[in-house]
Amino acid sequence: MFKEFTGIEYLAIDVANAYGWDKEAFESRIQWVKENQDSLETYASKAEEPHLYNKAVAHFRKALKGLPTGHAVALDSCASGLQLMSVMTGCKSGCYMTGLIDPDKRMDAYSLVTGYMNDLLGKDSVVVSRADAKQGVMCSLYGSKATPKIIFGDKSPAYNAFYEVLEDKCKGAYRLLNVLISAWDSKKDFNHWVLPDGFNAYVPVMQSQINRVKVEELEYTMSVQTWLNKPLDYSVSLAANVVHSVDAYVLRTLVRRCNYNVKQVTNAIGLIQEALKDIRLVYFYDDEAIMPVHLFNKTGIADTSCLEHLPKIVNQLPQRMLKQLLATFTEMLKNEPFEVITVHDSFAALPNHCNVLRWHYKEILAEIAESTMLDHLLSQLFGEECIFSKLDNNLAPLIRNSNYGLS
Numbered sequence: 001m002f003k004e005f006t007g008i009e010y011l012a013i014d015v016a017n018a019y020g021w022d023k024e025a026f027e028s029r030i031q032w033v034k035e036n037q038d039s040l041e042t043y044a045s046k047a048e049e050p051h052l053y054n055k056a057v058a059h060f061r062k063a064l065k066g067l068p069t070g071h072a073v074a075l076d077s078c079a080s081g082l083q084l085m086s087v088m089t090g091c092k093s094g095c096y097m098t099g100l101i102d103p104d105k106r107m108d109a110y111s112l113v114t115g116y117m118n119d120l121l122g123k124d125s126v127v128v129s130r131a132d133a134k135q136g137v138m139c140s141l142y143g144s145k146a147t148p149k150i151i152f153g154d155k156s157p158a159y160n161a162f163y164e165v166l167e168d169k170c171k172g173a174y175r176l177l178n179v180l181i182s183a184w185d186s187k188k189d190f191n192h193w194v195l196p197d198g199f200n201a202y203v204p205v206m207q208s209q210i211n212r213v214k215v216e217e218l219e220y221t222m223s224v225q226t227w228l229n230k231p232l233d234y235s236v237s238l239a240a241n242v243v244h245s246v247d248a249y250v251l252r253t254l255v256r257r258c259n260y261n262v263k264q265v266t267n268a269i270g271l272i273q274e275a276l277k278d279i280r281l282v283y284f285y286d287d288e289a290i291m292p293v294h295l296f297n298k299t300g301i302a303d304t305s306c307l308e309h310l311p312k313i314v315n316q317l318p319q320r321m322l323k324q325l326l327a328t329f330t331e332m333l334k335n336e337p338f339e340v341i342t343v344h345d346s347f348a349a350l351p352n353h354c355n356v357l358r359w360h361y362k363e364i365l366a367e368i369a370e371s372t373m374l375d376h377l378l379s380q381l382f383g384e385e386c387i388f389s390k391l392d393n394n395l396a397p398l399i400r401n402s403n404y405g406l407s
Contacts, residue, residue, distance in 0.1 A: 001103060001401065002103075004355045005030070005355065007063065007350075007354075009026075010073045010351035010352075011071070011351050012060060014056045014059075014071075015060050016030070017029065018048070018053035018055075019032075019047045019048065019049075019053055020047060020048035023106060023111070025104070026403070040057045040060070041057060070350070071351070072341050072349055073351050073354055074341075075347055075354065075357065075406040075407060076345060076346045076347075076406065077098075077346075077347075078098040078099040078109060078404060078406075078407055079097070079098050079110065080247055080345035081138065081141050082094055082097065082098055082109055082137065082141060082173050083099075083100065083109075083405070084368075085141065085177070087100070087395070088172075088368060088373065088374040088388075089374065089390055089391060090172060090369065090390030090392040090393055091170070092395060092398075093171060094171070095398070097113075097170070098405070099402060099404030099405050100398065100404075101398050101399075101402065102402075104403070106404045107404060110134035110137060113133040113137055113162075113165055113166075113169070114128055114132075114133040116168075117161045120164060120165070121157055121158060121161050128158055128161075132151050132152070133162075135151055136148045136152065137166070137170070141170070141173055141239070141243075142236070142239050143237070143239040143240065148162055148163070171391060172390075180238045181236050181238065181239055184238055186231055186232065186233045188205060188231060189205050189230055189231050190202060190203060190204045191205070192380070193245070193380040194291075194380065195245060195248075195249040196301040196373055197249060197252060197253065197295075197304075198292065198295060198303070201242075201245040203237075204229045205229065205235070207228050207229075207232055208226075208227060209227070210223050212224075242377060246373075246377075250364055250368075251342050252305075253364050254342075254360055254364060255342065256305065256307075257304060257332050257364075258338055258339075258349070258353070258356065259337050259340055260304075261337070264308075265332055266333065267311070268307055268314075268329050269326060269329050269330060271311060271314045272314060272322050272325060272326045275315050275322055276323070276326070286312060286313055288309035288313050289309070289312075289317065292305075292317070293321070296318065296321045298375075299373040299375075299376050300370070300371045300372050301367055302324035302325045306325075310325075335353075340357065347361070361405055362400060362402050365405055366397075366399040367396075370393075374388045
């Protein structure tokens with residue numbers, strides 16, 4: 001069951017997060033603040049983020065007095081790279097590690113990897129730290145082989161344990177990593193793909209070149225680095241670039257669903273309801289309808305980015321797409337629009353809006369889980385129709401029931 005909290009409770013969660021309790025369940029964080037409410041200021045020197053802690057406590061105090069604070073509570077996604085790769089590949093283990101399966105547990109993927117590694121290594125071996133495991137996972141899932149070697153030692157027991165855990169517990173992400181690396185085309189001077197909202201990701205292939213420039217008057221020779229747009233024999237960059245583009249898609253979609261125009265969405269609902277009454281064959285598509293319909297057919301995602309053009313194209317959209325849009329717009333309209341402040345995979349909103357923020361986030365991930373978005377992305381990269389065989393096709397209901405995707 002999706003858990004909801006009051007604005008005051010989210011401010012308490014923010015205090016606990018800054019202190020260092022962000023890996024605990026929401027209820028435990030709130031309880032810690034309640035137990036120490038009269039002496040919160042005395043804990044500042046022990047806080048992981050002293051300045052953020054003092055700020056959070058000050059706004060918590062104001063709210064207790066019934067005063068408006070204007071303070072935004074930030075909630076981060078749990079290991080966003082691993083989380084998104086697991087969602088797209090249907091990896092239940094990866095989704096479990098990133099807070100999308102068990103609704104009652106605040107998972108910490110990097111601590112879990114640390115524990116799995118230490119279990120494999122045994123009590124007599126060097127203990128692997130969470131910081132090392134985190135650095136290893138983050139870099140390796142973006143294609144780096146050098147970083148795990150530096151951290152754990154090439155072919156060492158810790159190195160072997162790391163990759164054993166990665167292949168077993170992060171199976172979907174590890175498979176996707178290798179597929180994305182294999183998509184590199186040494187003849188291309190750019191890579192291009194389109195996300196479900198029509199956003200074009202365009203990444204030129206750049207090669208570094210060092211030129212030696214001699215300044216005769218100074219009797220000095222310097223090295224000047226320039227970048228040339230030309231094909232490259234090999235690169236692992238697609239792994240990071242594709243996952244980051246999906247991360248940005250989630251961000252854009254979340255902002256659209258939270259900070260919307262009430263009049264525009266209300267009007268859209270009326271238009272869709274009328275269009276659903278009148279089933280007709282479409283022989284011609286306006287320019288504004290071509291891409292949304294194409295992307296829906298390819299991914300199964302009815303993205304709300306078509307809202308602006310809906311009055312013109314509503315009668316050209318497939319019935320299934322209209323029904324999805326109607327459900328999404330209806331859900332959006334249940335809550336007033338609000339601003340979302342984003343920093344990469346961190347999303348902040350005023351405390352009274354955090355329930356809605358979390359709700360939309362897990363809904364977007366569930367939609368991705370039941371979509372064919374990954375197939376479409378890979379088809380664009382490889383230049384031919386691709387189908388990625390998901391490890392599990394039934395994760396969406398579990399994700400919709402989760403509480404710690406943003407935590």
